[in-house]
Amino acid sequence: MxxxxxxxxxxxxxxxxxxxxxxxxxxxxxxxxxxxxxxxxxxxxxxxxxxxxxxxxxxxxxxNSGDVVSLAGIRGTKVDKHSTGGVGDKTSLIVVPLVAAAGVPVAKMSGRGLGHTGGTVDKLESIPGFHIELENEQFVRNVNEHKMALVGQSGNLAPADKKLYALRDVTATVNSLPLIASSIMSKKIAAGADAIVLDVKVGSGAFLKSMAEAEELAATMVSIGSSLKRKTIAVLSDMSEPLGTEVGNANEVREAIAVLKGEGDARLTELCLNLGAHMAVAGGVYADYAAAYGALNGLLASGEALRTFRTFIEAQGGEGGIVDDPGLLPQARYQVKVRAEQEGFVQAIDAESVGVAAMLLGAGRARKEDAIDYAAGVSLLKKTGDAVRYGDVLAVIHSNSENNQESIGRLVAAYVIGADRPAPVPIVHKVIG
The missing domain is CATH 1.20.970.10 (Transferase, Pyrimidine Nucleoside Phosphorylase; Chain C)
Incomplete structure (x- = not known):
């Protein structure tokens, strides 16, 4: 051959x-x-x-090009969740403890952020003392005892994908649906889950900008999972603006805690309940989506999901006290207010511009070797549909540098303000599988 x-x-x-x-x-x-x-x-x-x-x-x-994780020592149906990436996407920080509180075992491997999108591993490492690396025996024990554990991806997990992606990145072949789908699903299959829920982002801040592209990718990945005997569901969710109100590592942990307390952004909460309900059904804990959604909503209201999050943090060496006092998370030296330069309604917020602004502050990486500033980030005080007067604070920059002009400029440009209030856009567009 x-x-x-x-x-x-x-x-x-x-x-x-x-x-x-x-x-x-x-x-x-x-x-x-x-x-x-x-x-x-x-x-x-x-x-x-x-x-x-x-x-x-x-x-x-x-x-089969590298290691394949065995989760045979973990009791029950193991369910994994994957997002195609976006700005302010802290859903794993919320969904994983939420479904674990419902009794679904989640043994998850996550990655670091690169470019304008953040990584779950970086967000968790902003928690003082948190260990993202666990020995396999401890990883299995944590899932059996607490229903969840989250670690960084193995260096030898689907190594062919890593090598091939590096070539695609420099040969203008990144946007190939078969190569995207096989890249994502190879890592999920190698990670050993029995069922997979995919959060496929679509919009200005997502890798896929059009609904048609997102639907095709989602259907392809569901088909791959099904053909390989993995129950697979894809949720197409909106990324036309940043998800929630916080962008940046410690910022997003704080917002995740607010959602787990039942006090978070409504759209973010709805998406997490949607993803969590599909995971709970895939894990066999609930018979249908409606029952799962209602039960998970109850776990937020009762505080059980927040208690599970605290247990998870402490089981991996982190400071569990952050759930009571988020001030224990890294704090930036400077808070800079970004003000509106006209009146009207927020008609759109370009998510990619916000993500790049946060990256320039140190919240993300332009290159893999760049260091992360866990305290850096952006708080969005005005979201799409909000009324704005001249001089209102649109966003707050959290920075450890006095020179933030480029990020300020990008944030001002990210906000589109016009005379009419826009129609609301649903957070979930479609479910496939």
Missing amino acids: RMVDIIQQKRDGGRLTREQLYFAVQGFTKGDIPDYQMSAFAMAVFFRGMDAAEIADLTMAMV
Whole structure:
């Protein structure tokens, strides 16, 4: 078997077999197939696409390129959740303890942030003392005892995906639906979950800007999961503005605590209950979505979800007192008010601009090696639909630097203010699977 023949077959619109895809992925991972041939393969897939069976086979080839996590020691149906990424997306901090409080075991591996979107690992590491690395035995014990544990992704989890993504990033082949879907699902399958709930973001702050693209990706990932005997559900959620009111690591932990206290942003709370209800049904704890949604709402009201969050933090070495006193989280030296320069209604907030503003403050990374400032971030005091007068505070910058002009400029530009109040946009657009 030769890689050049595989490239030519896909270039000409042919269908690749499981054996051909395993040959390509394993050879590339080992270094036997050079970057230039894998780049040509990615471009052929970009233009010619793949059918459902090919995408499933490519996904499993990437799963088997490295470690596959065994969760056999954890009792019950293990449910994982994945977001395609957005600005202010702290849903994992809320949903995981919420469904754990309902009795659903969640053994989750999460990543760090890069660019204008944040990472769950960075947010948790803003909690004093929190350990994101656990030995496998402790990881399993925590899930069995507390129904949840969350660690950073293994360095050898789907290594073919990491190598292939690096090539896609520099060969203009990132926006290939088969390659996106297999990338996401290979990591989820390798992480060992029995069921997967996908939060597919769509809008200005998301990787996917159009509803048609998001629906196609969601349907493809659900098809992959189903073909590999994993119960898979995709929720298409709105990212036309930042999610919630806080962007930045410690900021988002504070907002997660507010939601778990039943005091958080309404749209963020609704999305978390929606995702959590699907996870609870997939985990077999509730028979239907309506019953699960109502029960999870009750766990917020009773404080049980917040108590579970505290137990989780302390089980991983963190300061559980932050749930009572969020002031124990890192605090920025400067708070800078960003004021409105006209009157009217907030018609839109460009999520990507807000994310970049926060990244420039130190809340995110432009490069993988950049250090994070856990205290840096943005608080959005005005959201879409709110009335604004000249001079009103739109947002507050939290920074440890006195020079924040670029972030201020981006935040002012992010707000679109006009004469008419816009119609509300639902937080959940569609559920697939």
